[in-house]
Amino acid sequence: MTVKNCYEQMGGSYEEILSRLMTDDRVKKFLFKFLNGDSFYQLCSAMEEKNYEEAFKAVHTLKGVSANMAFTDLTQACNKLTENLRGGQADNETEGYFEEIKKSYELVKKTIEDLQAQEG
């Protein structure tokens, strides 16, 4: 699997990340770093505790990182929840947006892990 395949599979923009980081090697390095980030887990625990202010901060951070990594789908999903939680309160759409992020994040995570396994 190439980095390009990887981006196609997770719904990201390979052209964009390449313009930012120039080489596949560097893209890979940053993909693996992405797995170390904890904003997704912070988002999960904040959602569980119904602490929507913290959830907003976490999803806001995750949105920034995703955008920087050119994870188009995940960024869009984060964007919806960010706007939804901006007032610090949840509504009946919140949970749906959160599920969308979870799905998208799991896909990104699995794809990167596959790439990592392949690299050995």
Added chain:
Amino acid sequence: MNEEILVVDDEELNRDLLQAILEREYRVDVAWNGELALEKLREKEGNYAALLLDLQMPKMDGFAVLDEMKELGYIDKIPILIISGENAVKIEDRCFKMGVSDFIHKPFEPMLIHRRVRNMVDLYFYKNTLEQKVEKQTNTLKEQYDLLQVQAEKLGQMNNKIIDILGTVVEYRDLESGDHINRVKGYTEILAKHAMQMYPEYGLTEERINMIVAASPLHDIGKIAIPDGILLKPGRLTEEEFECMKTHTIKGCELLKSIRGIWDDDYCSTSYDICRHHHEKYDGRGYPDGLKGEEIPLSAQLVSIADVYDALVSKRVYKSAFAMDEAFTMIINGECGVFSPKLLECFKHAKPEFEELAASGYTEQPESAD
């Protein structure tokens, strides 16, 4: 490559991305919270070429960093670019108000980041260099001003010395009045200082007193034009001789008029007044103009008392010295002509100082006259 940039973001991936983007052009230092950022800023005394700052961070957020930087005086020194995912107008406006220079939006666009950072780094480099230059030039100007002040003071001292020399020239012809000029300076100063304290309506100031004291040696400059036969005659002068003697006031001030252009106007008019009017009397019975009361310039009134007192307590070709007590009484009683009642009050108060000076018989120039 001396330019160093500080990147402050709690998200490692963002920091590393910015570092990857900027490290070709700058040295990149990083901090992952506000506290650490401030520590680094303090350590380098704000000497970073630029600061890239995230707003939302644990342990002191971006706004708190900005507040603290303002306190430390770093805000105007370092360009600050906010790393922002927000497009919220209010937040950007608040940042600009706090002294932020520009924004870097997510997702990062390397080309734009390069340009924005370069713009600000260059702008602040020129701004800071310009400020340093202005400061340096201001200092140079200040130094030159100080130097001028010193030279002006030297010139003033030189001027006073020349005045003294002019007065001394006359004094030497006069043979007997050894340190008359220095003593008159001393008496004039003592009397003027009492007048300044006792009668504020005279409007005397330290500067004005210094001017009067410095000009006082010229009071008898006109004696240079009086023939030896009269000037040096022992015993009483005939009426005719006395008329000639009286002309030293007019001759003196004419002489001073002819050297105008060397001294400044205040100096000229003060020395002119003293020279012309130091023999006027308060009741109008003096010479050469018969001025009355406060028509007589204060400078001339002051020097007049000083001159008369010194003449009384000194031995002259035509008389021996009076005792100090006697001289004092003679002046107070109007035996040497009428003086201003106010100045006589001052003279009474100044009696011990006059007597101290008269007794010291000093030959040195009084320091305080400078």
